[in-house]
Amino acid sequence: MTLGTSSRAALYAAAWWLLAARGIAAQTTATVDVGASTVRYDGFLASGAASVTPAATWTRPGATLIARGSYLRFESGHRSLQGLIAASLFTPPALLPDSWRGEVTVSGGGSSYADFASFWHATGEARLHVVGPGRGAWMGATAGRTSYGSAARPVAVAGIGGWARHGWLMLTASASRSFIGDTAYTDVESTADVGAGAWGLHGSVGARISSRGGGHGVYGAGEATRALSQRIALFVSGGRYPTDPVSGSVAGRYLTVGVRIRSPTPRRAPTWDPVQRGRPPAAGDGEATLAPQIEIQPAGARGVRLLVRAPGASSVELAADFTDWHPVVLERVLEEGAWQLLLPVASGLHRLNVRIDGGKWIAPAGTTRSADEFGSEVGIVAVP
Amino acid sequence: MMRARRYAILLSLCLVAPFARAAAQGDPRLERLDEATRPIVVGLIDSARAVGLPVNPLVERALEGAIKGAPGTTIASAVRRLAADLGRARDALGPGASPAELDAGAAALRAGAGPDVLTRLRRARGHRPVTMALAVLTDLVARGVPIDTAAKAVLTLAAKARDEDLVDFRRAVERDIAIGAPPAAAASVRVNAAAREMRPGRP
Numbered sequence: 079m080t081l082g083t084s085s086r087a088a089l090y091a092a093a094w095w096l097l098a099a100r101g102i103a104a105q106t107t108a109t110v111d112v113g114a115s116t117v118r119y120d121g122f123l124a125s126g127a128a129s130v131t132p133a134a135t136w137t138r139p140g141a142t143l144i145a146r147g148s149y150l151r152f153e154s155g156h157r158s159l160q161g162l163i164a165a166s167l168f169t170p171p172a173l174l175p176d177s178w179r180g181e182v183t184v185s186g187g188g189s190s191y192a193d194f195a196s197f198w199h200a201t202g203e204a205r206l207h208v209v210g211p212g213r214g215a216w217m218g219a220t221a222g223r224t225s226y227g228s229a230a231r232p233v234a235v236a237g238i239g240g241w242a243r244h245g246w247l248m249l250t251a252s253a254s255r256s257f258i259g260d261t262a263y264t265d266v267e268s269t270a271d272v273g274a275g276a277w278g279l280h281g282s283v284g285a286r287i288s289s290r291g292g293g294h295g296v297y298g299a300g301e302a303t304r305a306l307s308q309r310i311a312l313f314v315s316g317g318r319y320p321t322d323p324v325s326g327s328v329a330g331r332y333l334t335v336g337v338r339i340r341s342p343t344p345r346r347a348p349t350w351d352p353v354q355r356g357r358p359p360a361a362g363d364g365e366a367t368l369a370p371q372i373e374i375q376p377a378g379a380r381g382v383r384l385l386v387r388a389p390g391a392s393s394v395e396l397a398a399d400f401t402d403w404h405p406v407v408l409e410r411v412l413e414e415g416a417w418q419l420l421l422p423v424a425s426g427l428h429r430l431n432v433r434i435d436g437g438k439w440i441a442p443a444g445t446t447r448s449a450d451e452f453g454s455e456v457g458i459v460a461v462p
Numbered sequence: 463m464m465r466a467r468r469y470a471i472l473l474s475l476c477l478v479a480p481f482a483r484a485a486a487q488g489d490p491r492l493e494r495l496d497e498a499t500r501p502i503v504v505g506l507i508d509s510a511r512a513v514g515l516p517v518n519p520l521v522e523r524a525l526e527g528a529i530k531g532a533p534g535t536t537i538a539s540a541v542r543r544l545a546a547d548l549g550r551a552r553d554a555l556g557p558g559a560s561p562a563e564l565d566a567g568a569a570a571l572r573a574g575a576g577p578d579v580l581t582r583l584r585r586a587r588g589h590r591p592v593t594m595a596l597a598v599l600t601d602l603v604a605r606g607v608p609i610d611t612a613a614k615a616v617l618t619l620a621a622k623a624r625d626e627d628l629v630d631f632r633r634a635v636e637r638d639i640a641i642g643a644p645p646a647a648a649a650s651v652r653v654n655a656a657a658r659e660m661r662p663g664r665p
Binding site: 450 | 491519521522523525526527528529530531532536537539540543562565566569593594596597598600601604605618625626629630631632633634664665
């Protein structure tokens with residue numbers, strides 16, 4: 079496929095997005111999704127498409143700003159461009175009781191399907207959240223305008239929802255009633271997210287009911303994400319989604335395979351020391367880490383099992399506050415490249431380092447790595 | 463009244479310090495420090511013990527510096543700073559705080575939490591230990607979550623959550639960060655209106 083001017087512009091924008099993010103505020107995160115899709119909009123033939131989706135999220139305590147664009151080039155040569163900016167502001171902690179949070183969101187966006195149609199929308203939403211341990215609920219209302227062509231229509235949406243988390247599983251359920259000009263419909267939807275290790279699975283199922291001009295039917299989507307490193311993840315997603323008269327997206331089916339590249343994670347050191355200023359970036363500062371990696375597993379009455387994966391190592395030692403910073407040699411286990419140590423470790427926050435083949439003490443992946451006060455890094459782990 | 467109190471503290475330090483010094487010098491772990499550094503660290507540990515602070519975290523911090531080959535002055539300043547943080551943590555958590563709570567509190571303060579956050583956590587947890595709540599708070603900050611957001615999230619959970627819930631919460635945030643969520647958003651309300659626009663792959 080020959081890249082046209084628009085495609086190059088989208089790629090340059092995506093590259094800028096990733097590069098620029100390093101220099102902006104510490105809490106700016108940027109991602110670029112690059113994917114290949116097969117999509118079939120209702121009433122149209124199926125088509126292959128390549129997509130580039132840069133997104134940036136700026137966060138500070140109580141506020142989030144998201145900017146997202148999407149460029150789609152279909153096999154027919156037609157293009158689609160979408161853009162969205164959404165900002166959320168949460169109420170200050172002192173304004174409401176501890177379990178309650180208010181949120182105001184403004185959102186504006188536009189989309190253009192080349193030679194077909196253009197849309198824009200601007201909405202504002204207010205939500206009230208109540209949050210407990212592992213569960214929460216919200217209710218909200220949205221108002222705004224949306225336009226297809228030249229005629230703008232009023233938007234009004236009322237919604238409620240709830241979520242619950244149990245271990246690796248998170249469930250949500252929501253219902254909303256929307257009025258867009260003469261169109262009115264009710265959506266009910268539930269989602270499930272499962273996360274284990276580097277894997278993330280997301281599924282959603284919903285239905286549009288009581289509809290006047292907004293279509294009916296059941297829809298759903300699934301998505302699997304596999305993090306390859308701290309900055310790269312693969313994803314596959316597919317399903318069917320309904321028409322969204324607010325943003326102008328047309329109902330369709332899709333299957334997408336892609337890669338998500340993200341900017342480095344901002345990292346803060348829990349300790350501060352003047353000697354740390356000007357420290358060169360340490361191994362693993364927001365970069366992909368290959369080895370070694372530590373896992374801490376409960377081992378019943380024997381305490382915890384510290385499992386270090388260090389392929390190719392001849393010896394692995396660990397020193398930590400719970401060993402009084404005495405180097406302890408780990409024993410090799412049957413699994414290739416794995417070493418273990420069984421120790422009683424008290425509940426709480428602990429500091430540790432590992433050393434491979436008598437080299438430097440390093441903070442392994444699997445811990446929260448922070449600058450220590452001695453010119454190097456220490457791994458911090460929370461043991462339940 | 464104030465003068466009498468000062469005299470009493472001074473007198474108690476004079477009485478306790480010789481015994482404390484003997485105890486610290488008797489700690490065989492400190493023999494791993496070089497001869498120039500050891501008396502400085504022992505002095506710092508004596509002072510901490512005299513005012514009732516836990517000394518084990520201080521010994522461990524010195525040993526961490528020793529194993530990493532840090533200069534004696536750096537080790538001494540790290541121990542001094544930790545002692546100060548332990549004192550601030552005790553002021554915030556109250557005199558009944560356990561050594562593990564003080565250690566976790568010192569780390570949270572060093573991460574940027576204000577003493578009021580520690581006090582509110584203590585109040586929210588009631589008679590239950592705050593060690594894990596503080597550990598999760600510190601860990602979130604080290605992962606890049608702004609301290610205000612991390613504190614709000616942990617305080618919200620602290621009243622009713624078990625330690626296991628707090629650890630689950632930390633894992634969920636860790637996973638969200640790994641697959642692309644900004645740290646602050648990952649630790650914030652998990653279903654906010656803007657975040658729902660971010661699902662990958664939908665054309």
